[in-house]
Amino acid sequence: MTNPSGSQGDEPLVTVPVSGDNGPDNAGSYRIKPPAGASVPASSTRWVMPGETVDIEDLPIGRGFFYVGDFRRGRPGPVDACVIDTGAQVAQEAADPAADIGIVPPGYATLSGEERRTYIEWLASPRRKPDIHTRYLFLHLFGFERRVLIDGAAGKVSEAEYGEMTRELQRMLNLDADYSWQRHVRNLLDFIDLMAARTGKVYDQKPPNGSATGYQVPLNVRVAFGQAALDRHPVPAGWALAWVKLDPMMIRRAAVARCPDEFDRVFMRRYRERFHEGMLVPVNRTRLNVLPQPAFKALQNVPLPGFLLGLPDVAAVTGPRNRLQLLMNESADALGAFSRYLARNPDAYGSLEATLMLPPEVWPDATRDAISALASEVADTTTVITFGALFARFKAMGTLTRDRMASFNAALSQAGIAVEPDVRLGARTPKPDDAVALFAAPATAALAHTDDAYVVATLMVDLAAAVATADGTASAAEIALIEREIDAWSHLEPLQQTRLKARNLVQLAQAASSAGLKKKLEPLPAGVKKAIACFLVQTANADGTVSREEVKLLEKIYRMLDLDPQRLYIDLHQGASAVSGPGGARAPGARRASVAVKPGERASKDAAPEARSAGAGLVLDTTRIAALQQETARVSAILADVFVEEQPAVPLEEASNARESVAPEDLEEPEEVVPAPDALLGLDDAHSTFLRLLVSRPSWTRAELADAAADLELMLDGAIEQVNEASLDHWDEPLTDGDDPVEINQDLAQRLAA
Structure with a gap:
């Protein structure tokens, strides 16, 4: 017969059946010690x-x-x-x-x-x-x-x-x-996570991932924070993120669940910006209960490893949690537009439109890789492609709004890629067939400096490109002349000169519309208008041949500049003479200019002094321009109004569609909030935290609870009374019993957990 009682540590005994006097039915069992030296395997x-x-x-x-x-x-x-x-x-x-x-x-x-x-x-x-x-x-x-x-x-x-x-x-x-x-x-x-870290610190281990369950912060997270508090060690960003994601009492915006990867990256980045190496957590009085609470009852009183003893329970105070809650709210707010866009367009994840709503530092790797490849391609040369071709390099679902295009250009600028034309400088939003130039520039999100002199220079470049392409295709000589003149404009910054050269290539690839051009030229001082005319004549004469198409366009431009079209032919002949070297000899490699002159007309031998001086090489006198602009406040006001490209009128239907697709994510509406679990038994935050602590153990000493109440700035007796009143309201039973120790009603604790 086997004795069912006893434990593994009892002294070994042998059980022998013995028959009684009244027969085997009354037999008893007697425990007899084994002989000396005998052993039970x-x-x-x-x-x-x-x-x-x-x-x-x-x-x-x-x-x-x-x-x-x-x-x-x-x-x-x-x-x-x-x-x-x-x-x-x-x-x-x-x-x-x-x-x-x-x-x-x-x-x-x-x-x-x-x-x-x-x-x-x-x-x-x-x-x-x-x-x-x-x-x-x-x-x-x-x-x-x-x-x-x-x-x-x-x-x-x-x-x-x-x-x-x-x-x-x-x-x-x-x-x-x-x-x-x-x-x-x-x-x-x-x-298991704790035991795996028994030879080191839990906060040095990989933090857990997942979502909040139950009503307690996971044990390994509280141990990591407790160890960091004792060691005066900054809490690593990964463990801070684990707390905000795994604490069931945290209030979460919809962005936390809707775009979790982006939230993690934004939160980690902002946490490091705010706390640098990490947040320092004070040591509070409440000790952390690290008992494993296994389902196997025989293991409930096993001794704990020493590294888990004496740790403060950071979950018993609200200060660190409140700081993390604030940072979580800020991170979710940064993702508000992105989150709302995904809510309306769940298939748009990863698209360029969705990406542009994210902070650039958390863009997807695929977008970053595409930008890096583009930066390598334009590092040594200016590339002219259609906007549609540029758009195709990124995962895009449709057209970009003007604001999204500005964000896109800013992101490219941060990677050292400049775009011309740039909507941030007043250009219209490009269409898929529009040409754009990409060129290397210092990596910055800031715009290049622009002023009235630069705006005048853009007009000159646009007009010169139009003249060069009037007969079909610009010649190499015409392109070279325009670029040399841009280099000679020393009053401009180097980046402005580079952008003008890129602009010239765009205009050569796709002529700009002349709509509104007269309005832009009208307020310019007469001296500037004459300088523009001389530059255009030089461009037409650059390759030694002035076609009828070029002459026709120049006549139109002269009229816009309020210059006599008849003077054009004088300027053209003098511009042709400038192609030759001193004494009438032609410069090396230059052809004698052939000018298409109207029948019956002769070019005058006299030329305006301004034209002759400009024919030798255009130099824009910014000092003179500034003086003329300062003559009246009215001229300055006009320049401010006209030196920005006007936006094309948008049909009502298109405008309505644009509002429907763009306005919602740009509105200052609050981000959705995922409801947090109801306050435990209707208690406020401090008393809910106190209740969570209470049910984490079957009993407490009064001294332990006094420390916990002090951490939460509560009066112990009042806190216990309030918790018990809430328990009576919900279950008709108090949660606690006794004064020291304070026993916790385990049936109610199980109901709360469920």
Whole structure:
């Protein structure tokens, strides 16, 4: 007969049946000590890892993660309830796997032979939930808990094995939706993280990822913060992010869940900007309860490793959490437009339109790679392509609004890529067929300096390009002359000169509209108008031939400049003479100019002094221009109005569509807020935090609770009274009992957890 009582540490005894005087029915059992020197063999209990196959009752089990032993010559102790006893009877037929075994807590020794067969068959299977009742799952979980809390605490579990157990437990987590099952598996996963970091600091380990569950901040997060507080070590950004994502009492905007990857990057970046190496957390009075609370009752009082003792519970104070809440709100606000856009266009994730609503520092890698490749291509040359071709290099779903185009250009500028024309300088929003020039520029989001002199220079370049292409295609000589003149305008900054050259290439590739040109030229002083005319004549004469198309266009421009068109032919002939060298000899490689003159007309030998001086090489006298502009305030006002390209009128239908697609994400509307869990029992924030602490342990000393109340700036007796009143309102029972120690009603704690 086997004695069922006792524990593994009891003195070994032998039980011998003895017949009484009244026959075998009245036989008693007497415990007799074994003879001196005799010993009871220890059981062969051991942990089986995946990869090792164990045959139990003709069933090979190769998936591991269970204890096996033989208790035929010894007695199992309380912690051996999870061990498969190879000496125990197993039936040939299994019980219904979905039937409740009705044993709380379950143990292998207490199962019937049929139930043992059911459990062993499940262990030999892929171990999925539809095949087994939840109580069998808990029996299997007991083995994991023993391995971690006993063998792990003794240093018998390697880091690699912890990793294997973590992966298996994460798979098992969703085998059952039962709250108790999920809570105990999560608790064990948290404790595995702690045990894996037993030789160092938890805050130096990789922080957990996931979303908030239950009503407590996960144990490993609180340990990391507690260790950082004791060590006066800055809390790393990853652990701060883990707190805001895993604390169920945090209030979360919709962006946190709708665009989690972007939120993580924005939060981490802003956290480092705000706290640099990390936030310093003060040491508070409340001690952290690190008891693992396993489902296996026999393990509930196992001793804790020393590195988990004496830590402050940062969850007991509101200061650090409030700072993290504020930073989380700011990070979510930065993603508000992006989040709302995705809510309306869920398939737009990764598109250029969606990306442009993000802070540039968190753009997707694909967009960053495309920009980097583009920067390499334009590093040594100016590239002219259509906007549609540029657009095709990025994942785009439609046209960009003017604001989004400005954001796009700013992002390119930060990568050292300048765009001409640039909507930020007053250009209209390009269409897919419009030509744009890309060129290298200093990496900055700031715009190049512009003034009235630069605006006049853009007019001159546009007109010169129009003259050069009037007969079809600009010649190399005409292009070279325009670029030389731009280089000679020393009153402009180098970046302005580079942009003008890019502008010239765009205009040569696609002539600009002359709409509104007269209005822009009208307020210019007469001296500037004459200088523009001389520059255009030089351009027409650059290749030695002035075509009829060029003459026709020049006549039109002269009229816009309020210059006599008849004077054009004088200027053309004098411009042709400028192509030749001194004394009438032609410059090397130059052809004699041929001017298309109207029949019956002769060019005058006299030329205006301004034209002759300009023919020798155009120099824009900015001092003179400034003096003329300062003559009246009216001229300055006109220049400010006309030196910006007017936006084309938008049809009503197009404008309506634009408003529908653009306005919502640009409106200053508040970002949606994901409702936080209701305040516990309707209590305010401080008392809810106090309640969360209360139910984390079965009992408290009054001194411990006094420290917790002080951390929250609460009066202890008043806080307990308020919590109990809320409990009475909800459940007709108080939550606490006693004064010192203060006992916590575990039934109510379970209801709160559920």
